[in-house]
Amino acid sequence: MLEEYNWAGNLRYSATDVAQPSTLDELSSLVTSAGSVRAVGTRHSFNDIADSGGLMVNLEKLDGEPVLDRLARTVTVTAGTRYGDLAAFLVQHGYALHNLASLPHISVAGAVATATHGSGNRNGNLATTVAALELMTSDGEVLRVDRSSPDFNGMVVSLGALGIFTRITLEVEPAFEVRQDVFTDVPWTSVEENFDAITSAAYSVSIFSSLAGPAASQVWLKSRTDTEMPYAGAGAFFGGTAAAEPMHPLPGMSAVNCSQQMGVPGSWSDRLAHFRLAFTPSNGDELQSEYLVERGSALEALEILRGMSADIAPLLQVCEIRTMARDDLWLSSSYGQETVGFHFTWKPLQADVEALLAKMEAALAALKPRPHWGKLFTLERAELQGLYPRFGDFQDLARRLDPERKFANAFLARKVLG
Template identity: 80%
Template sequence: MLEESGAGHYNWAGNLRYAAAEIAQPATVEELQALVAAAPSVRAVGTRHSFNDIADSPALMINLEKLISTPELDESALTVTVDAGMRYGDLAGFLVERGYALHNLASLPHISVAGAVATATHGSGNLNGNLATAVAALELVTADGGLLRVDRSSPDCNGMVVSLGALGINTRITLDVEPAYEVRQDVFTGVPWSSVEENFNEITSAAYSVSIFSSLAGPEASQVWLKSRTDAELPYAGKPDFFGGTAAAEPMHPLPGMSAVNCSQQMGVPGPWSDRLSHFRLAFTPSNGDELQSEYLMDRGSAVEAIGILRGMSAEIAPLLQVCEIRTMAGDDLWLSTNYGADSVGFHFTWKPRQDDVEALLPRMEAALAHLLPRPHWGKLFTLDQEQLQELYPRFGDFRDLALRLDPDGKFVNSFLSRKVLGQA
C-alpha cells in the first residue's frame, strides 16, 4: 500500500489543488477496508476528470489504480464485472477481443468506471441511457469497513448507483454488455442554426449518437458528428449534405483549427464501437490543463428554447468558450441522475482556462435557463446551491436519508457534499 502526501496533487485540468493530507493506494480490498474503517474522513479519487472538488477530502484520499484486475465476463447473463478504478478504454479493449460491447461511451475513454457512474456521466443518443444505466450490480466498502453488494433487485439500488461518493467506496461494478457492433462516423460542417432549430429531433435521431459542436455565435453550427451503427439503417451515412451542411472533406477536431490526430476515426470508415463512440483515442490525453468544463442537462423538449437563450448570450459566452457540444440522452430512474425521469438534452461547455471569468458568467447562464430546470453535471463547474438542486431532483430527500443511514457520522462527506447535497436542509 503506497501512501504519499496529498500536497501538490491536482485534478486533471490543473484548476484544483487537492486538500487531502495523504493519498493511499491499497493493493487489496482488505487493505481498502482497513483504511476506510480507520479514517475519520475519506474519499476515493479516480482519473481526476472532475473540475470541482467533488472528489477532494480534508484527510485521506484513496486511489484505486492498484486494485485493477482482469474483468469477469458472464456470457450467459450478458454482464461484465470490473474493478471500479478501471478506465472505460481498457474495458472496451477487453470486450472487443471477446466479441462484446457496451451500449455507450463518454467523449473520453480515459475516465474510470466508478467515477463516471457515480456522477451520471454520459455519451449521447436519443435512445441511449447514460453510463450509469448499464449498472446491474455494485459492491462498495461502507463507513465501518464492511462490504455491501447491491443489484437491481435491491430496494435502494436506484439510489446507490449515482452516489457522488457519499455512500462508500466502490470496489466492483457489474455492467450490462451486448454483442459487439461496428460504427461509422460521419462529420458535417456548416449546418445553419435555423435548420437545427427547425429539425432538432430529426437531427438528433439521424444516427445512434449525434453531437452538435458550436461557438454559439454566428449563423451556423460548426460541426455535426454522426456515429451510426452499421447494423441499423444509415439514412445519412456517406451523404454529401445534411440539413444544409456539407460532409467534411477531412477528419475534424471539435475545436476549429486543431489537428484531428487524437480524435476517433472519421470519414465514414466502419470499425469497432470501442474506436468510434468516444470522440478521442485512448492513446492520447487531449487538452488536460488547457480547459475547464461545465454542463447543464434539461428536458429534451426544451432544447430549441435553450439554444435560443444561449445563442442570445453568445456575446458573453463566446469570448470564454472553446466549444459547446449539444447531445441527447434517454431518461432513467436513478435518483441523482441528471437524466432522471425525462429524456434529456445536454449543453456541454469547454471553456478557456479562465476560471474567475467563467465562474462569474455561470450564475447569469443558470438564471437565464432557470425556468427550464437545468441540472448541472455533478463533476463540472456550476454555482447552483443545495436549495436549488433539491428542487431539480424528486428523490433528493430520499438520497439524503440513504446517505445518513449508510454513513451516519459523515465519513464520506466533504466540502462539496456539505455545500451541495448533505448540508442542513
Template identity: 50%
Template sequence: MTEQNWAGSYTYRARSIHRPDTVDAVRRIVAQVPKVRALGSRHSFHDLPDSTGELISLEALPRSVRLDTENRTVTVSAGTLYGDLATELHRAGWALGAMASLPHIAVAGAIGTGTHGSGDRVGSLAAEVTGLTLIDPDGELRTLAADDPDLPGAVVHLGALGVLTEVTLRMEPTYEVAQYVVDDVPWEYVLTELDALTSAAYSVSIFARWNAPTVQVWLKSRDGEAGLPVGTPARHKAHPGGRDPVNCTDQLGEPGAWYDRLPHFRMGFTPSSGREIQAEYLLPRTHAVAAFEALRELGPIIAPLLQACEIRTVAADELWLSGSYARDTVAIHFTLAPEPVKVTALLGRIEEALAGLEARPHWGKWFTTPAAAIAGMYPRMADFRALVRRYDPAGKFSNAFLQRVVLGE
C-alpha cells in the same frame, strides 16, 4: 500535498493520498480513519472528490474484467478506465451500449456523477449498471444486486455511500460504427428540425460556437447509414475543437469497432493539456429550443472563453441523482478557458439565461446554481439524503461539496 485534478482546476486539500494495491488494504484504511474519500481518474473539476481527512486513489488496485455471457453482464474493478474495459470486451466479442466520450475516465467516477453517453435511445453510463460492491464505513464489503431497492439511489453515488470496489454493467454483442461530420449546418435547421437531426444516427453531437450562424454535427451510425442534415459533409478528418485531428477517431463514414468510433478521441491519447474548465447543464428535451435561443443571445460573451461546446441527447433513466432522471434530456457541455473569475461570472449569466428550464448541472463540473434550486430539480433528493444517513450515519464519506450542495447540512 499539492496534487491536482486532471485539469489543474483544483488542488486537493486532504491530508494525504493513499495508493493501496489490494482491496483488503483499502478496507483497512477505511475502517481506521474518521474521514475518507475515493479518487478515480481525477476528472471532476472541483472539490467533489476531496476530503478533510484521507484520499484513497484507485489507480494501483488490480484491474479485473469478468464476463457473464449468460446474463450479458460484465463486472469490473471500480477504477478501470472505460478504454481498457472496451478493449477487453471487444476482444471477447462484446460491447457496451454507451461509451464515455473520453475513454480515459474511470468507471466508478463516471457512473457516480451521472456522466452520460449520447443518443436519443442511449442512456447515461450509469444507466448500464446492474450491480455494485462498495466498502462501508466499517471496512466491510456491501454488494447491491440488480433487485436491491437501494440500487437506483446508489448508482449515481457522488462518493457518499462508500468506496466502490466493483461495478457490474450490461453488455451486448460487439458492433461497428461509422462516423460522419457535417459542417455549416444552419441554426435554423437545428431549431426547426431538432428531432430529425438527433434521430439521424445512433449518436449525434452538435458543436456550437453560439455567436456563429451555423454549427458542426457529428453523427455515429451503427448500421452504416446516417441521415445527414443540411450542410456540407466534411471531406477531411475533423477535431471537435478545431485543432489537429490526428488523435481523433476515424470519420468520413469509415466503419470501425464501437469503442473506436463512439468516443471522439482514440484510446491511449489524452485529448487536451487539461488546462481548461468544464461545465455542463442537462435539461428536459422539451426545453431544448428555448435553451438554444437563450444561449445564442449570450453568444458574444460566451465566445471569448469558449474552447468547445457540445450538445447531445440522453435517454431518461430511473436513477435518483441522474441528470436524466425521469426525463429525456438534452445536455449542453462547455469547455472553457482556465480563467476562474471570468468563467464563474459567465456561468452565472448562463444559469440566469436557463432559469426556469430545469437545467441540472453536471455534478462533477463547474456551476453556481444554489443548492436549494438543485434539490428542487431532483424528486428523489430526500430519499438520497436518507440513503446516505443509513449507509454513512457518522459522515465518514461526507465532505464540503456534499454538505454544501447535496445534503443540506
C-alpha cells in the same frame, strides 16, 4: 500515486494523506481507521467533488481482472478500471458497451457515480448499464447490491456519498461496428426546424458550435452499421456539407487524437468516444461545465444561450449539444425525463467562467437545468434539491449508510447533504 492537482490543473487537492490500496483488506483497513475518506479516479472532474479534507484513496491498483458472464451478458470490473481498457477486453471477447463518453480515459466508478454520459436519443447515460455493484461502507465491510435491492436506484449515482465503489457489474451486448461522418456549417435555422430529425439521424449525434454566427460548426454522426442506414459521407445534411477531412471539435486543432471519421466502419470501441485512448488528452488548458434540460425545452434553452453568445464567446472554446434517454437513477441528470445536454469547454479563466455560469443558470432557471456533477457550476443545495424529485430520499439514504459522514466532504456539504 495521485498527483496533487486534478486533470485540468484548476484544483489542488487538499487531502492530508493519499493511499493506493491493492487489496480489499488494505482498503478496509484504510477506511475504518480514517476519520474522513474519499476515492478519486482519473481526476477528470473540474470541481472538488472528489476532494478530501482527510484521506484520499486511488483505486487504480485494486486487484481483480474483468469477469465476463456470457449467460447474464454482464462484465464485472474493479472500480478504477478505465473505459478504454475495459473496451479492449470486451472487444477480445466479442462484446460491447452500449455507449462511451467523449474520453475513454475516465474510470468506470467515477463516470457511474456522476451520471456521465455519451450521446443518443435512445441511449441512457453510462450509469444505466449498472446491474450490480459492491460498495465499501464506513465499517470497512463490502455491501453488494443489484437491481432487486431496495434503494438500488439511489445507490448508483451516489457522488461518493455512500461509500467507496470497489467492483461494478455492467450490462454488455454483442460487439457491433460504427461509422462516423462529420458535417460542417449546419444552419441554426435548420437545427431549430429539424432538431428531432437531426438528433435521431444516427445512433449518437453531437452538435458542436460557438453558439454565435448563422450555423453550427460541426455535426458528428455515429451510426451503427448493424441497425441503421447511415448518412453517406458525401452530400448535404440539413444544409450542412460533408467534411472533406477528419475534424477536431475545436477550430484549428489537429484531428490526430480524434476517433476515426470519414465514414470508415470500425469497432464500437474506436468510434463511440470522440477521442482515442492511445493519445493522452491535453490538460491544463480548459475548464468544463454542462447543463441538461428536459428535451421539450431544448430549443428554448438554445435560444437563451445563443442570446447570451456575446458574453459566452470570449470565454468559450466550444459548446457540444447532445441527447440522452430518461432513467430512474435518483441523482441522474436524466432522472424521469428525456434530456438535452449543453456542454461547454471553456478557456482556463475560472473566475470569469464562474461569474458567467451564475448568469447562465439564472437565465435558464425556468427550464430547471441540472448540472453535470463533476463539472463547474454555481448552484447550491437549496436550488439543486428542487431539480431532483428523489433528492430528499438520497439524503436519507446517505444518513443511513454513512451516519458518521465519513465520506462527506466540502462539495457534498454545499451541494447535497448540508
